[in-house]
Every structure is written in C-alpha cells, then in structure tokens.
Amino acid sequence: MIMDMQSVADILRSHGFKVTPQRLAVYDALQNTTEHPNAEMLYNMLLPRYPAMSLATVYKTMEIFDQIGLAQVLNIGEDSYRYDARMENHPHVRCNTCGRVDDIMEFEDEAIMNQVAKLSDYKLTGRQLYFYGECPKCQGKKKKYN
Amino acid sequence: MIMDMQSVADILRSHGFKVTPQRLAVYDALQNTTEHPNAEMLYNMLLPRYPAMSLATVYKTMEIFDQIGLAQVLNIGEDSYRYDARMENHPHVRCNTCGRVDDIMEFEDEAIMNQVAKLSDYKLTGRQLYFYGECPKCQGKKKKYN
DNA sequence: TTATTAACGGATAATCACTATCCATTGAAT
DNA sequence: ATTCAATGGATAGTGATTATCCGTTAATAA
Known part of the structure; x- marks a missing residue:
C-alpha cells in the first residue's frame, strides 16, 4: 500500500520502462493527494516544480501506471478520467x-x-x-x- | 417498467417537449434491444427505417430522455456513453x-x-x-x- | 567513464465523441 | 387553417485524449 520511490522505480524497470524524473514526479504528485486528479489537475500540480512538464507526458505516464498497476483509472461520469494511486479496489x-x-x-x-x-x-x-x-x-x- | 408509446408521448408533452416521429423511434429502438447501445449503434439501428436520421438527433433525444427519466446513461469505461431504457437502478x-x-x-x-x-x-x-x-x-x- | 542506442519528453497535430449553431420544417395550441 | 416556438438535419466547433516527430536521456556495455 505504501509505495516509496525506490519501489516505483523497481516496478517501472521490471516492466521494461525507464525511470525518469517526470515519471517519479507524476507518481509522487498522485500519491500525495486525495483529490483524485485528472490529467490536467496533475499537470497543474507539477508545473511549478517542473516548468517543462507536458500534458502529453502526464497522459503517457498515467497509461503506463495503469498498465503496470501503479495507478487506477476512474470513470465517474465526468468528461475526463481521474486517477487514483490506491490500488486496493474500493468504491x-x-x-x-x-x-x-x-x-x-x-x-x-x-x-x-x-x-x-x-x-x-x-x-x-x-x-x-x-x-x-x-x-x-x-x-x-x-x-x-x- | 413497460412503457408504451402513448406513455412516452405523454411524458414528453408533460415536460414541455414535442412528440416527434424521431423521438418515438429512438425510444422504440432503445426499448427493444438488450445490448445497451451507444449513440452510433442507435443511429445505425434507425437508419434503415429512417434514412434521414441524424446522429445529432440521437444525441439530443437521449439527452432529453435522460433529463425526463425515460433512459439512463452508462459510463462503463469505454470511449462512448451507452444508454439503457430500464430505469430501475441496477448494476x-x-x-x-x-x-x-x-x-x-x-x-x-x-x-x-x-x-x-x-x-x-x-x-x-x-x-x-x-x-x-x-x-x-x-x-x-x-x-x-x- | 564513455559510447551506443532504444526509449523518452516535449511540442504540436490529429482524432473522435459529443455539443452548439443555423435555418427550413413541423407539432400543437389557438 | 394560422401561427410560432420547438425541432431535425447538416455541419462546424469543442475539448479530452492520442499519435507523430525529433532532439534528449536512461541504461547497458565497452
């Protein structure tokens, strides 16, 4: 349940993905919020510390996290997807x-x-x-x- | 639960909407399928009998049905919405x-x-x-x- | 440590489900 | 039958997400 950055890096590498500052930053931002952000919210959270961050990178990163079990995608009936780093299935x-x-x-x-x-x-x-x-x-x- | 066309017409009128052949046709198509179609599936189902049907009309009609309780919208985690004429809340x-x-x-x-x-x-x-x-x-x- | 290279990040164009707009037509009230 | 706001169809627009392109970088080996 608690996932440190070393574990995130290991999981990325074990699935053949590179460990990059952007990916760790996205994970860190997602794990340290309870508001179930969508891609744009994550992007805006990251922008102050990572001024070069691209919205496309957030999307691509979240797709990977979804694949390898580092995040889940929520469809709450809005116009955008929200993300959650808690992987235990919960309502x-x-x-x-x-x-x-x-x-x-x-x-x-x-x-x-x-x-x-x-x-x-x-x-x-x-x-x-x-x-x-x-x-x-x-x-x-x-x-x-x- | 069983909804005949007369009842559909009454509900439309009672909410200030006009009763049109297109709206009745959309409702009829939706009620007579169990496959939870999305807008395009409905459109294709209606096309043979209503060659002038427009996809926009399907969307506008479904929005009305959702408003007045003649259909519900499903978000099953796909790229499009699906519709269901069964109004009892069910999984x-x-x-x-x-x-x-x-x-x-x-x-x-x-x-x-x-x-x-x-x-x-x-x-x-x-x-x-x-x-x-x-x-x-x-x-x-x-x-x-x- | 450096060299090599496939994966990556960022910028931006493209996609596609859905919505808004426009105007001729039509349901329904008079 | 008349009137007119609501409607349908055509089409342009929107916005979230995805694909593409290319200079950069992480990871492996020399």
Whole structure:
C-alpha cells in the first residue's frame, strides 16, 4: 500500500520502462493527494516544480501506471478520467455539489461479488462502484452537478 | 417498467417537449434491444427505417430522455456513453472479451447503500455499479478488452 | 567513464465523441 | 387553417485524449 520511490522505480524497470524524473514526479504528485486528479489537475500540480512538464507526458505516464498497476483509472461520469494511486479496489463517492471525489475504504464487497456472479453467470474479474450524493460540507447547498 | 408509446408521448408533452416521429423511434429502438447501445449503434439501428436520421438527433433525444427519466446513461469505461431504457437502478456487467454489456436485475443493494452511507458521511442519492469479467459464451477465449 | 542506442519528453497535430449553431420544417395550441 | 416556438438535419466547433516527430536521456556495455 505504501509505495516509496525506490519501489516505483523497481516496478517501472521490471516492466521494461525507464525511470525518469517526470515519471517519479507524476507518481509522487498522485500519491500525495486525495483529490483524485485528472490529467490536467496533475499537470497543474507539477508545473511549478517542473516548468517543462507536458500534458502529453502526464497522459503517457498515467497509461503506463495503469498498465503496470501503479495507478487506477476512474470513470465517474465526468468528461475526463481521474486517477487514483490506491490500488486496493474500493468504491468512490462524488459530491454532486462541489464535485469532490472521496475514497470509500474498508468496504466489504465479497458478498456483492458473490451475489452478482450468481445473478449473471459471468466469471467476474473486476468492478467499479460509484456513488453519488452530497458530501458533509455541501449538505443543504444547491446542486451544481447532475 | 413497460412503457408504451402513448406513455412516452405523454411524458414528453408533460415536460414541455414535442412528440416527434424521431423521438418515438429512438425510444422504440432503445426499448427493444438488450445490448445497451451507444449513440452510433442507435443511429445505425434507425437508419434503415429512417434514412434521414441524424446522429445529432440521437444525441439530443437521449439527452432529453435522460433529463425526463425515460433512459439512463452508462459510463462503463469505454470511449462512448451507452444508454439503457430500464430505469430501475441496477448494476451492469461487461464482458472483457466480446464487449457485451448485460443488466443485473433483482440485485438487492439496500445493504450496500447503507454501508456506504455509514462509511462516507455522504447523503447518497444515486449509484452506478459496474462489474467486469467473462460472459458465459466467452469463458475460455482470449481477452480482447482491458 | 564513455559510447551506443532504444526509449523518452516535449511540442504540436490529429482524432473522435459529443455539443452548439443555423435555418427550413413541423407539432400543437389557438 | 394560422401561427410560432420547438425541432431535425447538416455541419462546424469543442475539448479530452492520442499519435507523430525529433532532439534528449536512461541504461547497458565497452
């Protein structure tokens, strides 16, 4: 769960990818935020320290991270993908008012998987569970999204 | 759950939208398929009978249906949206091999909603549950997606 | 340490699903 | 039947993501 830069470098190399300052910087930025940034948010987070950073590099890096299991891609029903460095499969909640996306950790989903497997006849390999509502701070405000 | 064309017409009118042959045709096509088509699939389904149909009309119609509760929009992690005329909230499963998307009906999700509400402090209003795996026909074949 | 080279980063063009715009046509209220 | 705002179709525009190109760099070997 905790992933230091040495481990990230090892995983990159073990999959035949080079270890570059940009890739480590992207990983570091993603790991040190809880806001599930999209590519542009990551780009803007990195720009102050890496003025030469390119948005294309962020996309290419995230594609690699997704491939080799260093990040997962979220499709929360917005116009862009969001990224998450937490690799344990867990549900997400988005606030319809402020747009923030939170992790739901410690969610027990084995019962769900069994129920779905039984109802569907599929051999299940993954899942994405998204919930929508009002976050604690926004309850009572007027909706902005959806 | 069963929605005849008269009811569709009434719902459109009651929301201030006009009833047009195109809108009824789109609804009819969507209701009579189980494959969760995206806009282009719907467009191609309609083309033989409505040669003047426009892809833009499909998109505009689906946006209205989504607004007034005649269809729901799915984000299954593909490059396009899929649509579903079944309005009861229910999970979906996509086959990683053939790409088909199936409904999971009769899924009991009250326990999940309660669990998530407790873990998140959100006031929940909706959810989208997506599962991935191999459909019965594809089990044993080699993966095509993801 | 240097040489070599395939992979990489950055800039930018291209792609493609979706949306906005424009205008002739049409549903529906009078 | 008349009127007119809403609509459909054609098409241009948008914006997130991807592909391309080329000078640079990480990694391996000399």
